[in-house]
Amino acid sequence: MSRLVPFFGFLLLVALLGFGIWWNSDHDPSAIPSPLLDKPAPAFNLPSLYEPTTTVSKQDLLGKPYLLNVFASWCIECGVEHPVLQAEAPTLGVVLVGYNYKDAPTDAKAWLAQHGNPYQVLIADVSGTTAIDFGVYGAPESFLIDGKGVIRYKHIGPLTSDVVASELKPAIAALQRETP
Amino acid sequence: MRFILFALLMTLLVFAGLAHAQAIEPMPFANHAQELRFQHLTQRLRCPMCQNETLADSNAPIARDLRNQIFRMMQHGSNDDEIKHYLVARYSEFVLYDPPLKSGTWLLWFGPLLILIVGAIAVALVIRKRSQGVGNHGGVIAEAPNENGDDW
Numbered sequence: 001m002s003r004l005v006p007f008f009g010f011l012l013l014v015a016l017l018g019f020g021i022w023w024n025s026d027h028d029p030s031a032i033p034s035p036l037l038d039k040p041a042p043a044f045n046l047p048s049l050y051e052p053t054t055t056v057s058k059q060d061l062l063g064k065p066y067l068l069n070v071f072a073s074w075c076i077e078c079g080v081e082h083p084v085l086q087a088e089a090p091t092l093g094v095v096l097v098g099y100n101y102k103d104a105p106t107d108a109k110a111w112l113a114q115h116g117n118p119y120q121v122l123i124a125d126v127s128g129t130t131a132i133d134f135g136v137y138g139a140p141e142s143f144l145i146d147g148k149g150v151i152r153y154k155h156i157g158p159l160t161s162d163v164v165a166s167e168l169k170p171a172i173a174a175l176q177r178e179t180p
Numbered sequence: 181m182r183f184i185l186f187a188l189l190m191t192l193l194v195f196a197g198l199a200h201a202q203a204i205e206p207m208p209f210a211n212h213a214q215e216l217r218f219q220h221l222t223q224r225l226r227c228p229m230c231q232n233e234t235l236a237d238s239n240a241p242i243a244r245d246l247r248n249q250i251f252r253m254m255q256h257g258s259n260d261d262e263i264k265h266y267l268v269a270r271y272s273e274f275v276l277y278d279p280p281l282k283s284g285t286w287l288l289w290f291g292p293l294l295i296l297i298v299g300a301i302a303v304a305l306v307i308r309k310r311s312q313g314v315g316n317h318g319g320v321i322a323e324a325p326n327e328n329g330d331d332w
Contacts, residue, residue: 035271036270128241129245134270135228135272136242
């Protein structure tokens with residue numbers, strides 16, 4: 001019996017490592033839960049990408065829920081996410097706001113001209129200072145903000161059609177149920 | 181041949197120096213004490229992007245932005261606690277290498293101690309069993325074949 005003890009020890013280690021692999025494949029270990037969830041979105045006032053002389057503020061966007069999508073032309077994952085946004089934007093039922101993050105406006109415009117523009121509103125944060133208030137640490141990131149300006153859902157990394165169907169759309173549906 | 185090797189080595193050294201210079205850009209600190217405070221603080225904060233690097237070490241764009249932000253806050257007279265609160269409010273306690281003791285972190289704080297205690301109990305049990313075994317069989321020789329590991 002005591003001979004089996006190392007074997008059981010080995011099994012225990014296998015179980016522990018297996019759990020580690022399962023746990024990390026089930027959730028994204030690089031996604032940090034945002035402390036801003038269910039809190040008012042930070043105030044911002046950023047220039048529009050296409051008309052840099054006009055600015056868009058948090059107050060301007062109050063009233064209707066919107067999806068704030070942080071993207072950049074230099075971000076490879078954004079290129080993965082882009083076709084999904086193009087396909088899903090018309091059926092989301094919320095305004096899609098593009099948040100151009102630490103990008104040269106000319107690069108961003110060229111990128112949108114090449115890949116298509118799914119956004120109804122486009123704002124540019126060239127320095128990335130406002131993005132710190134949102135807790136952004138990379139692109140793409142997406143925030144669902146309700147009509148009162150409260151962050152209701154956040155997704156870190158590219159929105160895939162799976163994520164849109166299983167997380168984003170239910171979150172939007174929940175919003176629409178409470179504000180008829 | 182030796183000359184080529186030497187030239188290659190020198191080129192490598194120069195590039196290594198460049199890479200290092202890129203990671204740490206000079207900042208106009210008010211005084212040396214502030215610079216030390218900055219270094220100490222950024223070494224205790226974690227980069228949200230690269231996760232296993234400190235804000236001081238990381239070359240990720242967000243780490244650079246946060247270092248600049250911390251620098252700006254220091255120039256405006258914020259103390260270390262204010263800066264930590266600022267970062268925690270945006271990036272959660274994840275950015276602290278020294279997380280506060282609370283219900284969600286007790287395993288993190290006391291887990292190693294727990295494992296140590298379990299290990300100590302296991303060792304104590306094994307030792308007790310062996311010393312009893314020595315008494316019963318009248319010597320270590322009786323158990324020797326098992327200890328050789330032949331049957332493994």
